[in-house]
Amino acid sequence: MSDMQDFRASTRAWLEENCPQEMRQPMGEADVCWGGRNWVFQSDAQQLWLERMAVRGWTVPTWPEAYGGGGLTGDEDRVLREEMQRIHARPPLQSFGIWMLGPALLQFGSEEQKRHYLPQIARGEIRWCQGYSEPGAGSDLAGVQTKGVDRGDYFEVSGQKIWTSYADQADWIFCLVRTEPDAPKHKGISFLLFDMASEGVSTKPIKLISGASPFCETFFDAVKVPKEQIVGERGKGWSIAKYLLTHEREMIGSTDSALFKSESVVDAAREAVGLDATGRLADPLLRARIADFLVDEIAFKAELDRAKAWARAGNQIGVESATLKYTGTELNKRRQEINMESGGFDAVEWDFANAQSDEKASLWLRSKGNSIEGGTSEVMLSILSKAVLELG
Amino acid sequence: MQIFTEEQTMVRDMAAGFLEEKAPVSALRRLRDEGAVLGYDKGLMGEMAGMGWFGMLIGEEAGGVDMGAVAAGLVAEEMGRRLTASPFLSSGVLAATALRDAGALDWAAKVASGAAVVAFAADEHGKHEAGPITTRAEASGNGFVLNGAKRFVSDAVGADRVIVPAMTEEGLALFLVDPAQDGVTTRAFATVDSRNAADLAFEDVQLDGAARIASGEGAEAAMASALRTGRAVAAADLCGVAKEASERTLAYLKERKQFGITIASFQALQHRAADLYTQIQTTEAVIAAALAAIDAGDAEAERLSRVAKAKANKTASLAVREAVQMHGGIGMTDALDIGLFMKKARVSIEYLGDSACHAEWLLREAGL
Numbered sequence: 001m002s003d004m005q006d007f008r009a010s011t012r013a014w015l016e017e018n019c020p021q022e023m024r025q026p027m028g029e030a031d032v033c034w035g036g037r038n039w040v041f042q043s044d045a046q047q048l049w050l051e052r053m054a055v056r057g058w059t060v061p062t063w064p065e066a067y068g069g070g071g072l073t074g075d076e077d078r079v080l081r082e083e084m085q086r087i088h089a090r091p092p093l094q095s096f097g098i099w100m101l102g103p104a105l106l107q108f109g110s111e112e113q114k115r116h117y118l119p120q121i122a123r124g125e126i127r128w129c130q131g132y133s134e135p136g137a138g139s140d141l142a143g144v145q146t147k148g149v150d151r152g153d154y155f156e157v158s159g160q161k162i163w164t165s166y167a168d169q170a171d172w173i174f175c176l177v178r179t180e181p182d183a184p185k186h187k188g189i190s191f192l193l194f195d196m197a198s199e200g201v202s203t204k205p206i207k208l209i210s211g212a213s214p215f216c217e218t219f220f221d222a223v224k225v226p227k228e229q230i231v232g233e234r235g236k237g238w239s240i241a242k243y244l245l246t247h248e249r250e251m252i253g254s255t256d257s258a259l260f261k262s263e264s265v266v267d268a269a270r271e272a273v274g275l276d277a278t279g280r281l282a283d284p285l286l287r288a289r290i291a292d293f294l295v296d297e298i299a300f301k302a303e304l305d306r307a308k309a310w311a312r313a314g315n316q317i318g319v320e321s322a323t324l325k326y327t328g329t330e331l332n333k334r335r336q337e338i339n340m341e342s343g344g345f346d347a348v349e350w351d352f353a354n355a356q357s358d359e360k361a362s363l364w365l366r367s368k369g370n371s372i373e374g375g376t377s378e379v380m381l382s383i384l385s386k387a388v389l390e391l392g
Numbered sequence: 393m394q395i396f397t398e399e400q401t402m403v404r405d406m407a408a409g410f411l412e413e414k415a416p417v418s419a420l421r422r423l424r425d426e427g428a429v430l431g432y433d434k435g436l437m438g439e440m441a442g443m444g445w446f447g448m449l450i451g452e453e454a455g456g457v458d459m460g461a462v463a464a465g466l467v468a469e470e471m472g473r474r475l476t477a478s479p480f481l482s483s484g485v486l487a488a489t490a491l492r493d494a495g496a497l498d499w500a501a502k503v504a505s506g507a508a509v510v511a512f513a514a515d516e517h518g519k520h521e522a523g524p525i526t527t528r529a530e531a532s533g534n535g536f537v538l539n540g541a542k543r544f545v546s547d548a549v550g551a552d553r554v555i556v557p558a559m560t561e562e563g564l565a566l567f568l569v570d571p572a573q574d575g576v577t578t579r580a581f582a583t584v585d586s587r588n589a590a591d592l593a594f595e596d597v598q599l600d601g602a603a604r605i606a607s608g609e610g611a612e613a614a615m616a617s618a619l620r621t622g623r624a625v626a627a628a629d630l631c632g633v634a635k636e637a638s639e640r641t642l643a644y645l646k647e648r649k650q651f652g653i654t655i656a657s658f659q660a661l662q663h664r665a666a667d668l669y670t671q672i673q674t675t676e677a678v679i680a681a682a683l684a685a686i687d688a689g690d691a692e693a694e695r696l697s698r699v700a701k702a703k704a705n706k707t708a709s710l711a712v713r714e715a716v717q718m719h720g721g722i723g724m725t726d727a728l729d730i731g732l733f734m735k736k737a738r739v740s741i742e743y744l745g746d747s748a749c750h751a752e753w754l755l756r757e758a759g760l
């Protein structure tokens with residue numbers, strides 16, 4: 001047996017034995033385990049599953065073992081994911097720490113920072129939020145105005161962030177702060193980490209059109225941030241911010257992320273519209289739109305597989321994360337539009353005050369944010385036309 | 393983001409180098425202007441066969457090089473980029489695959505060496521897969537009598553043989569028919585992309601028993617395999633068309649000035665160009681997946697080959713429409729090559745199925 005076959009066999013056996021049955025069910029947005037200081041586990045099984053996976057470092061399989069990861073190679077990671085999929089095992093933990101901050105710290109953090117922050121992310125002990133956008137700085141992110149004044153051994157941070165996802169539930173924030181007010185726009189930003197329980201931090205939830213209120217306005221009033229909580233150098237936060245965004249975009253673009261989970265257009269349409277006497281979907285125009293969608297959906301799946309293979313081979317996705325983000329999110333919006341169309345009257349029956357995140361209308365409304373969060377579709381196209389096509 | 397092996401990179405670079413020198417777009421233009429009956433250069437085809445291109449899908453025991461569909465796709469993409477006229481798809485891919493799977497190794501060897509051109513009569517209707525096969529072969533003595541008609545047979549003009557699918561008492565069969573034979577009428581015509589094709593009519597064509605190269609399940613399988621491989625490689629050809637049209641357009645945007653600046657500065661054009669770029673990325677990925685699945689004998693190969701062709705159709709169509717539009721008035725002129733890309737895309741989209749054809753298959757498979 002090859003090493004990889006050995007690894008597969010032992011992984012399969014371990015998962016069989018250790019993954020609780022309850023954690024082998026399909027999951028929706030409400031079933032995600034985000035972890036954090038205040039996390040209330042939805043079940044014993046959820047807690048057990050997280051603990052067992054975290055001990056092996058398999059919440060972050062490819063991170064080095066020294067930082068709480070599993071130290072797996074790209075190929076081993078793929079085998080692990082395949083074996084998890086085989087038994088429909090849920091991801092034990094999801095978080096901005098795993099998707100975004102972790103990769104940025106691995107690249108830019110000091111050794112001390114990696115040893116301190118990464119294991120907490122891996123074990124689901126600290127939940128992070130992303131303090132990027134401000135009322136005056138959305139697409140023009142480098143225009144952030146939240147300021148960090150040098151007070152000797154700490155920065156005094158004041159200002160406002162907006163659209164901060166889960167700010168009211170997060171323990172810490174990674175935050176873009178202008179610490180060099182006289183430097184040019186892109187050279188005045190520092191990448192700071194701080195505790196949301198610090199004095200001077202407050203949050204105010206904002207309701208989404210989908211009824212949920214996953215994001216907040218976040219206010220900083222003279223928050224003291226010790227200087228060792230800066231990642232990289234002063235004024236050099238922009239490159240870290242951009243690097244992190246490529247990981248965020250890759251994540252948002254991947255349809256297998258829990259955010260995009262929804263029933264297939266095929267099943268939804270068959271159930272809602274039904275078939276005619278010849279076995280075809282009874283609505284021919286909808287059927288044609290689904291046909292066109294299926295081509296793009298299956299093709300995009302191949303594109304995602306290709307990107308994964310590329311990353312496994314040790315390559316960076318880099319600017320191509322904009323391609324994946326743009327294509328994946330625009331596709332998801334189409335998916336939800338089609339599901340609403342096939343749902344007809346039933347799908348528009350919806351109670352805003354008591355909306356559930358897995359209802360057709362909620363998914364449809366939430367999907368509209370996909371092409372905004374993490375950089376809008378227009379910004380993705382601008383990035384590609386400049387960085388790849390060298391236009392303008 | 394495509395990962396290539398060293399061998400694949402070599403195949404692609406060799407094909408690019410050879411075609412750039414011997415079969416650039418200007419070669420197609422010359423063939424068109426000369427009114428070449430074949431629509432391709434037979435000598436050049438011999439050189440391609442000499443490099444193994446017509447034997448990529450044929451095993452070494454039959455004189456092929458057995459490099460597989462992925463390699464054939466790499467060559468096809470380079471041909472698409474240059475609008476190269478050659479019977480590569482018809483003879484080197486479709487017929488070669490059918491002959492290989494039918495075990496007709498003598499003719500497979502002739503295709504591989506370039507000694508013969510074999511066309512594949514895939515269609516009978518106004519569109520690909522638009523209806524059942526009605527051409528019939530009745531058993532008669534040791535042989536068969538063939539009656540019926542085929543449409544839009546690429547490279548039938550000048551072909552030594554045509555593979556003709558026909559219904560028999562034992563179900564589908566594949567026949568190897570000499571188009572010069574009595575009872576075969578060929579109506580040759582030029583297509584909008586300056587290639588040749590022909591409608592063939594068969595009236596009491598006498599065939600001996602050996603003309604039947606496959607029957608029943610074997611014929612179904614060989615035909616499905618030929619079409620599957622053919623459409624995935626045709627998709628790669630179209631992807632080459634899309635890439636070249638888009639790259640030429642990008643170059644033009646950077647060069648053409650209006651309002652005192654290059655038109656590449658206008659966001660209205662930048663975003664459309666970037667969108668097209670993303671479509672090409674998706675297309676490239678699904679074609680590569682389809683070709684690899686074919687070589688691996690993967691169960692997904694049929695579906696992926698259909699998605700690959702459907703997606704390539706959509707992307708190539710977008711690419712050539714954007715190309716002409718973004719060139720402005722000059723894009724409408726025959727002197728510029730861009731129009732030739734548009735014409736090639738239109739024909740290739742019909743060839744082996746447009747997007748609706750394959751999407752229909754997907755719907756059926758999904759139970760809709």
Ligand SMILES: Cc1cc2nc3c(=O)[nH]c(=O)nc-3n(C[C@H](O)[C@H](O)[C@H](O)COP(=O)(O)OP(=O)(O)OC[C@H]3O[C@@H](n4cnc5c(N)ncnc54)[C@H](O)[C@@H]3O)c2cc1C
Binds near residue numbers: 130135137162166378
């Ligand atoms: C669900 C959701 C969750 C989010 N979570 C977070 C989070 O956790 N942390 C965080 O920091 N932020 C978060 N965001 C904010 C998100 O990053 C911003 O909304 C996004 O970057 C766009 O900024 P904006 O909303 O200010 O829009 P604007 O930048 O004002 O854009 C408005 C419109 O103008 C277009 N536009 C802007 N500039 C250009 C240009 N140069 N060319 C062409 N068109 C342009 C945009 O594409 C858009 O269509 C979240 C957003 C959403 C919807």
Ligand SMILES: Cc1cc2nc3c(=O)[nH]c(=O)nc-3n(C[C@H](O)[C@H](O)[C@H](O)COP(=O)(O)OP(=O)(O)OC[C@H]3O[C@@H](n4cnc5c(N)ncnc54)[C@H](O)[C@@H]3O)c2cc1C
Binds near residue numbers: 651721724
């Ligand atoms: C069939 C035909 C018949 C014609 N007949 C006549 C005639 O009888 N008399 C006559 O005088 N002219 C005629 N024309 C010329 C026609 O008016 C021009 O071709 C047209 O105005 C476009 O100019 P252009 O070709 O220089 O393209 P360009 O202006 O170079 O445009 C190239 C591309 O850039 C785009 N573009 C340019 N500027 C911008 C911008 N600011 N923002 C976004 N996109 C931009 C264009 O939309 C186009 O896609 C004819 C053209 C054709 C095709």
